[in-house]
Amino acid sequence: MARPPAGSRPPRNGGVTMADIGRLAGVTQVTVSRALSTPSKVSPQTLERIRDAIRRTGYVPNALAGALASSRSRLIAALVPSVTNIVYSSLLHAFSDIMWSHGYQIMLSEVGADPEREEQAIAAHLSRRPDAVLLTGVHHSPGARLMLVNAGIPVVEVWDLTETPIDCCVGFSHENAGRAAADFAWQAGYRSAATVTAAEERARRRRDAFADRFGSLSGSRPAGLDFGRAATLGSGRAALARLLEQGMAPGTVVFCSSDQFAQGILVEAAARGLAVPRDVAVIGFGDQDFAASTEPSLTTIRIDRQHLGRVAAEALLDRFAAEAPGPGVHDVGFTLTRRNSA
Amino acid sequence: MARPPAGSRPPRNGGVTMADIGRLAGVTQVTVSRALSTPSKVSPQTLERIRDAIRRTGYVPNALAGALASSRSRLIAALVPSVTNIVYSSLLHAFSDIMWSHGYQIMLSEVGADPEREEQAIAAHLSRRPDAVLLTGVHHSPGARLMLVNAGIPVVEVWDLTETPIDCCVGFSHENAGRAAADFAWQAGYRSAATVTAAEERARRRRDAFADRFGSLSGSRPAGLDFGRAATLGSGRAALARLLEQGMAPGTVVFCSSDQFAQGILVEAAARGLAVPRDVAVIGFGDQDFAASTEPSLTTIRIDRQHLGRVAAEALLDRFAAEAPGPGVHDVGFTLTRRNSA
DNA sequence: TTGAAAGCGCTAACAA
DNA sequence: TTGTTAGCGCTTTCAA
Numbered sequence: 001m002a003r004p005p006a007g008s009r010p011p012r013n014g015g016v017t018m019a020d021i022g023r024l025a026g027v028t029q030v031t032v033s034r035a036l037s038t039p040s041k042v043s044p045q046t047l048e049r050i051r052d053a054i055r056r057t058g059y060v061p062n063a064l065a066g067a068l069a070s071s072r073s074r075l076i077a078a079l080v081p082s083v084t085n086i087v088y089s090s091l092l093h094a095f096s097d098i099m100w101s102h103g104y105q106i107m108l109s110e111v112g113a114d115p116e117r118e119e120q121a122i123a124a125h126l127s128r129r130p131d132a133v134l135l136t137g138v139h140h141s142p143g144a145r146l147m148l149v150n151a152g153i154p155v156v157e158v159w160d161l162t163e164t165p166i167d168c169c170v171g172f173s174h175e176n177a178g179r180a181a182a183d184f185a186w187q188a189g190y191r192s193a194a195t196v197t198a199a200e201e202r203a204r205r206r207r208d209a210f211a212d213r214f215g216s217l218s219g220s221r222p223a224g225l226d227f228g229r230a231a232t233l234g235s236g237r238a239a240l241a242r243l244l245e246q247g248m249a250p251g252t253v254v255f256c257s258s259d260q261f262a263q264g265i266l267v268e269a270a271a272r273g274l275a276v277p278r279d280v281a282v283i284g285f286g287d288q289d290f291a292a293s294t295e296p297s298l299t300t301i302r303i304d305r306q307h308l309g310r311v312a313a314e315a316l317l318d319r320f321a322a323e324a325p326g327p328g329v330h331d332v333g334f335t336l337t338r339r340n341s342a
Numbered sequence: 343m344a345r346p347p348a349g350s351r352p353p354r355n356g357g358v359t360m361a362d363i364g365r366l367a368g369v370t371q372v373t374v375s376r377a378l379s380t381p382s383k384v385s386p387q388t389l390e391r392i393r394d395a396i397r398r399t400g401y402v403p404n405a406l407a408g409a410l411a412s413s414r415s416r417l418i419a420a421l422v423p424s425v426t427n428i429v430y431s432s433l434l435h436a437f438s439d440i441m442w443s444h445g446y447q448i449m450l451s452e453v454g455a456d457p458e459r460e461e462q463a464i465a466a467h468l469s470r471r472p473d474a475v476l477l478t479g480v481h482h483s484p485g486a487r488l489m490l491v492n493a494g495i496p497v498v499e500v501w502d503l504t505e506t507p508i509d510c511c512v513g514f515s516h517e518n519a520g521r522a523a524a525d526f527a528w529q530a531g532y533r534s535a536a537t538v539t540a541a542e543e544r545a546r547r548r549r550d551a552f553a554d555r556f557g558s559l560s561g562s563r564p565a566g567l568d569f570g571r572a573a574t575l576g577s578g579r580a581a582l583a584r585l586l587e588q589g590m591a592p593g594t595v596v597f598c599s600s601d602q603f604a605q606g607i608l609v610e611a612a613a614r615g616l617a618v619p620r621d622v623a624v625i626g627f628g629d630q631d632f633a634a635s636t637e638p639s640l641t642t643i644r645i646d647r648q649h650l651g652r653v654a655a656e657a658l659l660d661r662f663a664a665e666a667p668g669p670g671v672h673d674v675g676f677t678l679t680r681r682n683s684a
Numbered sequence: 685t686t687g688a689a690a691g692c693g694c695t696a697a698c699a700a
Numbered sequence: 701t702t703g704t705t706a707g708c709g710c711t712t713t714c715a716a
Contacts, residue, residue: 017709028687033711043685058492063469064410065709068692073406075470083431090426093452100451105466108450109442110435124447127405128417150400234635264635270612271637293576293606295613359693370703375695385701407693410708 016059024053036061067129076104076316077125078134079111079118081200085230087258087286087305088136091158094309095134102317104131113200115141126151132316137202138162138169154319156312160202161331168319168328170312174202177301177334178209181255181283184336186217190253190281193222196239196261198231203257206285210255222255223248231257236264237271240280244272250279253342259284259291262298266341270295281342296340303334358401366395378403409471418446418658419467420476421453421460423542427572429600429628429647430478433500436651437476444659446473455542457483468493474658479544480504480511496661498654502544503673510661510670512654516544519643519676520551523597523625526678528559532595532623535564538581538603540573545599548627552597564597565590573599578606579613582622586614592621595684601626601633604640608683612637623684638682645676 019029027046035042035050042050053059067073076099080088096106107125111118118135122144125133132154138161140148148155148166155167162169185193193214197207207224215221225242227235239261243254256262262284269276276282276296284291287302311330319325361371369388377384377392384392395401409415418441422430438448449467453460460477464486467475474496480503482490490497490508497509504511527535535556539549549566557563567584569577581603585596598604604626611618618624618638626633629644653672661667 019709029710030688030712031686033709034686037711041685046685058488060465060468060489060493062410062471062709064406064415064471065692066711068404068406068410068694069709069711071692071711082435083425084428084435086426086428089431093424093426096452105470106450108448110438123402126402128447129404129406146400147402151402230631232635233632237635260632263632267635267637289572290575290602290605293574293579293609295609361693371694372696372704373702375693376702379695383701388701404693407708408695410710411693411695413695413708 016057018059018061021050021053021057021059024057025049071129073129073131074104075107075128075130076132076134077107077109077122077128077130079109079121079125080136081110081112083108083110086288088159091305091309091312094306095313096309098310098313099316102313111136115139115144119144119147122147131320132156134158134312134316135166136160138165138171139201140166154316154325156315158308158312161329163329165327165329168315168325168330170308170315170328170330170332172303172308172332172334174205175209177285178206178211178255179213180334180336181206181301182210182213182217184338185214185253185255185281185283185342188253188281188342190251190342191218192249192252193218193255194243194248194252195222195224195255195257196236196243196265197224197226197257198261199226199228200257203285206257207255227261231260233260233264233267236261236266237268238264240265240268240272248280251281253277253281253283255283257285259286259288259298259300262300262341263290263294266294266296266298277340277342283342287337291337292339294341299339299342300337301334302337304332308332358399360401360403363392363395363399363401366399367391413471415471415473416446417449417470417472418474418476419449419451419464419470419472421451421463421467422478423452423454425450425452428630430501433647433651433654436648437500437655438651440652440655441658444655453478457481457486461486461489464489473662474498476500476654476658477508478502480507480513481543482508496658496667498657500650500654503671505671507669507671510657510667510672512650512657512670512672512674514645514650514674514676516547517551519627520548520553520597521555522676522678523548523643524552524555524559526680527556527595527597527623527625527684530595530623530684532593532684533560534591534594535560535597536585536590536594537564537566537597537599538578538585538607539566539568539599540603541568541570542599545627548599549597569603573602575602575606575609578603578608579610580606582607582610582614590622593623595619595623595625597625599627601628601630601640601642604642604683605632605636608636608638608640619682619684625684629679633679634681636683641681641684642679643676644679646674650674 018032022029022032109121157169160171195207262282284298284300291298360374364371364374451463499511502513537549604624626640626642633640
């Protein structure tokens with residue numbers, strides 16, 4: 001335990017209450033409550049005495065009790081597949097910044113790709129009575145949907161789009177992104193394509209859309225490589241090696257499910273003396289901070305994650321205020337950023 | 343709001359209480375409470391009826407009320423400088439995994455490098471009455487220390503070491519890491535060194551220790567470059583360019599405050615046709631997932647972040663159980679992983 | 685401007 | 701094995 005100077009017993013300011021402050025300031029507990037929530041309703045002198053008492057005791061209000069009494073916890077539950085994935089963590093960063101500035105705190109959980117685990121996490125979070133929930137993706141178990149609807153609080157689903165959100169959603173179309181990449185590749189003159197994809201549902205949807213479109217454009221469906229493991233530079237290198245083994249034609253464009261993969265392909269190509277994009281071209285996904293600085297720089301699909309996080313936060317804030325908010329579907333889109341790798 | 347089928351009014355299962363479940367099961371609220379916390383103390387038939395009622399109503403216990411009544415929130419507050427920095431997020435990942443499996447939830451906040459903001463965040467978190475707090479680093483404002491000590495709960499400071507933790511700490515010595523890099527570089531035969539450092543207090547301590555040691559070994563203090571911005575591949579490239587402009591001697595070893603910088607130097611060197619490590623050698627920090635797969639692979643300082651997170655979790659769990667835990671300082675160490683860049 | 689009273693939904697004794 | 705009684709520390713009326 002964090003221990004106070006030996007000898008004195010822990011003040012455990014969890015022990016100091018509004019009533020204590022009131023006693024010190026010569027008022028009742030209610031007045032202290034008012035001083036904190038609506039200072040304008042308390043006389044200046046009283047306010048001063050109360051503030052003084054708070055300072056002297058180091059009083060920290062008990063938000064648990066406050067939330068119980070008011071049924072507003074000022075807590076937002078956020079569930080992401082992974083915090084170590086920069087794509088989600090940067091989105092979260094923008095989101096929490098705004099929520100924080102409005103007095104909300106974030107309870108975060110990682111849920112991986114397992115719907116069962118997501119359901120458990122949702123239950124655990126709902127037990128804390130959050131004022132809203134942020135979920136990643138739009139596919140959730142019926143059980144999860146039910147709990148969320150029952151909770152009767154705003155829910156925002158991010159990083160994907162659906163016509164039937166639980167409440168509202170902010171994202172972009174992964175299918176469109178895949179198709180846009182295929183159209184770009186075709187128009188840029190590539191006549192052979194391949195895909196490298198991580199084991200993730202949305203990544204697969206991008207890949208499928210890419211393969212469908214490029215296949216119908218070129219007449220032959222691109223070869224695909226799936227990586228169960230997380231997308232890393234190392235697996236990107238391995239992917240190019242494997243593609244080459246399989247006899248990939250020179251001048252093929254490889255559509256990757258993440259910039260990590262793409263960078264790996266760049267590194268492996270360089271190690272093999274292959275020229276990019278002449279011998280092999282690469283399209284990434286995510287436009288991570290390194291994408292513009294690789295050699296050659298990465299052509300990739302960019303999602304403005306800052307903006308996405310901000311729109312998600314605003315959607316919730318809006319719902320806190322509105323009486324009967326409409327079911328909001330916010331498409332924040334994406335851009336194909338052409339650089340030098342394709 | 344997540345809305346139930348039109349027409350029916352929101353069950354808002356925040357509305358279903360233990361008393362409601364009791365009524366349905368023909369028992370009092372207390373028995374329901376027991377059924378949930380110590381099912382062994384409830385008869386099998388009663389238990390069955392209660393569980394049935396819970397299932398039918400979709401009841402979710404109110405953890406706010408529970409925490410208020412028991413003064414145990416099963417909440418852990420975690421404060422990290424940044425969630426988008428993989429170094430902290432992977433540590434957090436391991437930490438929360440364990441805490442979660444013991445029934446604790448994490449409340450996360452980013453606090454950047456601003457002590458003022460950290461203090462605010464600590465106050466906000468303490469108001470939720472967490473059962474413990476995790477902090478990054480060992481330098482905190484006097485105000486922050488005071489609040490934490492007053493709270494009387496376990497506190498673990500991670501990613502650094504001190505003789506005087508608020509409560510306990512789990513980390514490694516940044517000074518030792520810097521010196522180890524200098525010793526390694528000297529013994530590997532490098533006679534000229536430089537540093538590239540992000541604007542971060544711990545990074546600077548590593549750099550200073552490196553420069554001191556290498557300086558006393560070689561007789562001349564290494565040149566240093568500071569980057570205010572976050573460590574990115576792009577700034578690593580820029581760093582090498584700048585170092586070269588400044589007339590860095592061939593065969594210099596560059597000690598970076600992160601693997602991102604180091605990778606940037608690798609990329610820039612390749613782009614300039616410089617051989618690594620012959621023309622310029624590089625030592626990174628962090629051993630991120632890409633470090634083993636770069637070309638050439640990165641020599642870097644590795645911290646077992648999984649392990650660190652685990653030890654931090656165990657330290658807290660221990661303190662929850664122990665009567666009078668000793669002030670624990672856990673040095674998890676680091677290893678200099680030699681690969682091909684130096 | 686302040687206070688009194690009630691209650692948020694639980695847990696923790698203590699009884700029966 | 702179950703129930704009764706008291707709170708936990710606040711917010712929310714309503715009254716003064």
